[in-house]
Amino acid sequence: MRKPASRVLVINDEKLVLRDLLKGLNAAGRSLDNPLGISFTGVTTARGALTAIEEDGDLQAVVVDDTLYTLTNSAGGSRTLQMSALELVQRITRLRPELDVYIMIAQEQEDQVVDALFTEAVDGYFYREERDYRGWYRILNAEIQEKAKTPFYDQLKSYVLMAKDAWHTPGHSSGESLRDSPWASDFHGFMGDHVFDADLSVSVPMLDSLMEPTGVILEAQKLAAKAFGARRTFFATNGSSTANKVILQTLIAPGEKLLLDRNCHKSVHHGVVLSGAHPVYLDSSVNRKYGVYGPVPKRTILKAIKDHPDAQCLILTSCTYDGLRYDLEPIVRAAHAKGIKVVVDEAWYGFARFHPVFRPTALEAGADYVTQSTHKVLSAFSQASMIHVNDPGFNEHIFRENFNMHTSTSPQYGIIASLDVARKQAVMEGYKLLARTLQLSGELRESINATGVFRVLELEDLLPDEVKKDGVRLDPTKVTVDISRCGYTVEELQRELFERYNIQVEKSTFNTLTLLLTIGTTRSKVSRLYDALMRIAREGRSLRRIYRAPEIPGFTELRFLPRDAFYCGGEPVPLLDEQEKVNPVLAGRVCADQIVPYPPGIPVLVPGQLITAEIVQYLVGLLRSQKRVEIHGIVYDGYLPCLRVLTPREEKDLRKLGITCATSPVPARRGARKALR
Numbered sequence: 001m002r003k004p005a006s007r008v009l010v011i012n013d014e015k016l017v018l019r020d021l022l023k024g025l026n027a028a029g030r031s032l033d034n035p036l037g038i039s040f041t042g043v044t045t046a047r048g049a050l051t052a053i054e055e056d057g058d059l060q061a062v063v064v065d066d067t068l069y070t071l072t073n074s075a076g077g078s079r080t081l082q083m084s085a086l087e088l089v090q091r092i093t094r095l096r097p098e099l100d101v102y103i104m105i106a107q108e109q110e111d112q113v114v115d116a117l118f119t120e121a122v123d124g125y126f127y128r129e130e131r132d133y134r135g136w137y138r139i140l141n142a143e144i145q146e147k148a149k150t151p152f153y154d155q156l157k158s159y160v161l162m163a164k165d166a167w168h169t170p171g172h173s174s175g176e177s178l179r180d181s182p183w184a185s186d187f188h189g190f191m192g193d194h195v196f197d198a199d200l201s202v203s204v205p206m207l208d209s210l211m212e213p214t215g216v217i218l219e220a221q222k223l224a225a226k227a228f229g230a231r232r233t234f235f236a237t238n239g240s241s242t243a244n245k246v247i248l249q250t251l252i253a254p255g256e257k258l259l260l261d262r263n264c265h266k267s268v269h270h271g272v273v274l275s276g277a278h279p280v281y282l283d284s285s286v287n288r289k290y291g292v293y294g295p296v297p298k299r300t301i302l303k304a305i306k307d308h309p310d311a312q313c314l315i316l317t318s319c320t321y322d323g324l325r326y327d328l329e330p331i332v333r334a335a336h337a338k339g340i341k342v343v344v345d346e347a348w349y350g351f352a353r354f355h356p357v358f359r360p361t362a363l364e365a366g367a368d369y370v371t372q373s374t375h376k377v378l379s380a381f382s383q384a385s386m387i388h389v390n391d392p393g394f395n396e397h398i399f400r401e402n403f404n405m406h407t408s409t410s411p412q413y414g415i416i417a418s419l420d421v422a423r424k425q426a427v428m429e430g431y432k433l434l435a436r437t438l439q440l441s442g443e444l445r446e447s448i449n450a451t452g453v454f455r456v457l458e459l460e461d462l463l464p465d466e467v468k469k470d471g472v473r474l475d476p477t478k479v480t481v482d483i484s485r486c487g488y489t490v491e492e493l494q495r496e497l498f499e500r501y502n503i504q505v506e507k508s509t510f511n512t513l514t515l516l517l518t519i520g521t522t523r524s525k526v527s528r529l530y531d532a533l534m535r536i537a538r539e540g541r542s543l544r545r546i547y548r549a550p551e552i553p554g555f556t557e558l559r560f561l562p563r564d565a566f567y568c569g570g571e572p573v574p575l576l577d578e579q580e581k582v583n584p585v586l587a588g589r590v591c592a593d594q595i596v597p598y599p600p601g602i603p604v605l606v607p608g609q610l611i612t613a614e615i616v617q618y619l620v621g622l623l624r625s626q627k628r629v630e631i632h633g634i635v636y637d638g639y640l641p642c643l644r645v646l647t648p649r650e651e652k653d654l655r656k657l658g659i660t661c662a663t664s665p666v667p668a669r670r671g672a673r674k675a676l677r
């Protein structure tokens with residue numbers, strides 16, 4: 001295993017003093033135990049410090065002398081600006097919040113300096129006069145080791161290495177049932193020993209409990225909370241799909257209002273059914289030229305907040321699958337002014353805290369709850385997600401009940417360990433890896449454009465008109481490419497890339513492909529993709545006619561609460577009549593299920609929604625299309641595709657939405673929940 005290199009930057013504007021400090025600290029690092037490869041380097045100006053912090057991805061800590069700093073370096077001869085240590089610390093933490101910051105103070109100024117820096121993210125103080133290099137080194141070493149700890153992973157590893165006899169689940173018993181099987185040993189060999197050794201039962205107390213953590217899981221979650229800037233962090237082993245449902249069930253009692261982007265992930269729509277929420281759907285913006293769904297316009301969100309001050313919460317997706325992210329701060333401010341909680345689905349943005357190009361994160365913008373699919377964009381296993389909480393009124397009991405309702409009593413420990421390690425990696429080298437990813441993204445964009453046929457869509461191209469002035473930004477690790485001039489349809493191109501060039505892309509629309517760069521993307525992968533696209537471009541094919549995907553019909557009336565409609569028995573009604581034409585009897589009925597075509601994964605119908613002829617026509621069009629579109633929620637009566645709709649009797653028995661809200665027993669429940677806080 002490669003030994004890590006960790007650097008500590010010392011900032012002191014007196015050259016001679018700095019030289020002595022570096023000499024003493026480096027000597028201490030050489031003579032004492034130094035498993036993290038700590039060495040010390042120094043600068044004398046604030047600008048030098050900020051440059052080093054930007055450029056040196058191996059920096060783990062900074063020691064700032066409490067004096068004033070000049071912004072320019074002395075050789076520059078230009079205007080000299082003074083910056084206080086306080087300002088410098090603020091700029092450092094804005095740039096890289098994961099760095100440990102220590103202040104070197106003169107004893108006589110102690111109170112002044114400590115007071116000024118009290119609210120800043122300062123990890124500790126050294127007295128300049130003491131010159132206790134070995135002591136300082138030990139403290140910094142311990143601090144950096146603390147960040148690099150993986151309490152859960154370490155415990156799992158040590159348990160596995162103890163090789164205890166297992167008299168508990170899982171049935172494969174550390175792989176023993178498979179190892180010598182003539183039928184199944186191949187699986188054991190393929191997966192490897194430790195997949196089985198580390199797949200353990202909750203009967204092992206030293207591995208803590210995901211449902212009531214008090215040991216190594218709690219410790220790992222605390223480290224994650226610190227790393228991501230949350231008050232509390234919870235590990236979820238069922239993806240953000242579960243995390244979203246847990247949060248909605250925690251925040252919303254039946255009948256209470258939820259403001260949500262209609263384009264949000266289907267788990268949010270499932271959360272609406274489970275929580276019994278009264279959803280207020282916000283239509284997202286659409287880029288018709290490229291079939292890309294963007295953020296909800298800011299004015300739509302602000303109007304919804306104004307019109308529904310009784311909403312419990314607002315949930316938005318940022319960034320979207322295509323990398324578009326909201327300017328969240330003003331939205332959060334407006335929601336909080338009405339007492340509305342803000343939940344942000346950051347399924348695609350879990351790395352953002354670790355490089356300033358991607359910040360502010362939703363938590364930094366003031367969101368109360370954030371879900372992140374750590375597995376999508378950092379080094380965790382599939383299904384590994386985090387829930388971050390910054391809500392000052394967090395009701396832990398209700399949250400825990402809902403979390404446990406959705407959590408398996410046999411969580412996969414490998415997933416939990418991968419969250420622990422993914423957090424450590426993000427803290428220790430996230431900045432460096434993301435800087436490399438950004439560099440590769442820039443190179444990839446340039447080389448794709450250099451093909452002269454494929455073109456990368458930039459923010460201006462992607463942004464629908466209605467959000468052009470909303471301060472939306474683009475995550476450069478999501479690269480959307482216009483393929484309309486290559487002479488292939490998007491399906492043909494995807495097949496060609498896969499079969500001939502071994503390349504699988506993330507997603508597509510009728511005229512675009514989206515590529516996802518992560519911290520695992522390598523330069524050779526970028527070159528292979530460029531090579532494939534260049535070869536395809538050079539084929540010089542004549543243009544193909546590209547059929548635009550039909551647009552999803554607009555939202556109609558929500559007649560009943562989604563939960564009420566979903567739990568009706570309903571009846572299946574075919575989408576086509578006996579002449580194979582669009583069945584006219586469906587128009588005017590109410591859907592009992594969520595109907596979601598993939599792609600793009602946006603519900604055309606939600607439970608309780610009124611069906612129109614236009615919607616039926618749209619669904620029939622998709623069923624007849626040559627393209628491979630899954631439509632989730634369709635029920636088959638034999639070979640006949642049907643929608644499950646409410647019977648006339650059920651419609652009669654259910655209270656229409658307006659009446660349900662006004663007369664339901666919600667206020668009592670809501671009051672009860674508030675009282676627990």
Ligand SMILES: Cc1ncc(COP(=O)(O)O)c(C=O)c1O
Pocket residue numbers: 238239240241242264265267317321345347348373383385
């Ligand atoms: C916006 C969004 N939220 C949540 C999810 C669910 O995440 P997970 O796969 O971690 O369950 C997805 C998955 O694609 C998503 O795109």
